[in-house]
Amino acid sequence: MNNVPADDGAAMGRGDSAPLKLEQFLPYRLNVVASLVSQALSRIYAERHGIGVPEWRVMVTLGQYGMMTGKAIGGHSHMHKTKVSRAVALLEKRKLVTRRANRSDLRESFLALTPAGRAMYDDLAPIALDFANRLSEVVDSADRAAFDRAVDRLTERSAKLAAEFAKGKGAG
Amino acid sequence: MNNVPADDGAAMGRGDSAPLKLEQFLPYRLNVVASLVSQALSRIYAERHGIGVPEWRVMVTLGQYGMMTGKAIGGHSHMHKTKVSRAVALLEKRKLVTRRANRSDLRESFLALTPAGRAMYDDLAPIALDFANRLSEVVDSADRAAFDRAVDRLTERSAKLAAEFAKGKGAG
DNA sequence: TGACTTTAGTTTCGTATGCAACCACGTCTA
């Protein structure tokens, strides 16, 4: 299960003089911490309820907003529409989510948690919050606000960068 | 290309009263920022040299350490051994990396950048550093140290959590 | 009204991924 061995230090040669050190490189560090956190958390809901990250995000989004379209879920949870589509399809099959047609726009439909889905959400939400809190605890309380700000700024900026490239196809 | 539309706010109902708000949930936020940053950066080296994240990490690791085994690369770059194996195979095919047998342990071999690989590394490294610096600039300089500390703590802690589950298979 | 365009959502298809099995080699112990 993503079983990455610890660095046994078997590298030879320099590494101190190199200007680009992977372990200090921001994009890399972000990826590592995000994937470790995600892995630890997702194991919880995978074990308890057999769902994955996309399904989890749909559940949380619906738990938070009560009812919304697939498009809105995607926008809110930062997921590609195909991911949303498949996650919703799975949750529907498990009777955790229902689909209700929007009679004034038949392209979309309103999605919401079923009672079973709500029960699952009510089981998971506190556990997830607790997980996040325990995690945050390791960050010095004096650092937390700064950390939050930093994540927000980085998200903003990187979203802009990613979008620019997407539009200009690299020539912008 | 991971074309996630912006949130158009088409959700209906509450969301303010819910105790678990996705957009404030740490694991989610980390995933979003990490994937945006990774996306923005990887587009650079994908366009310039047609490689992906795993190949990039192998290149950087070898660029930094000069020569190491696949196992060491995996440990250092936090990649699964199959990912390393495939990335190295691809880089070898492109003559960016060479493999030299370890005569005292024939299971492993020493990997290193070829001159072409080194040239590519020398092209990419400054660009990547510049990218990371520009990114970091948006973080208030007073917040940077705190942010760095926080990422380190979170990495530490989540690595422990992920490892615990992996060992105890959830029953620990 | 009837073409043209846009949009929500699904499906298809090629690729990436990670686990498990495997292979070749090493190590440890008898």
Added chain:
DNA sequence: TAGACGTGGTTGCATACGAAACTAAAGTCA
């Protein structure tokens, strides 16, 4: 020296992913 066990690395397999094509339904404009 032989067998058991461990390790670095590759491969087979099933799954997850996203881009692009597609479907059906709106919107737009003449």
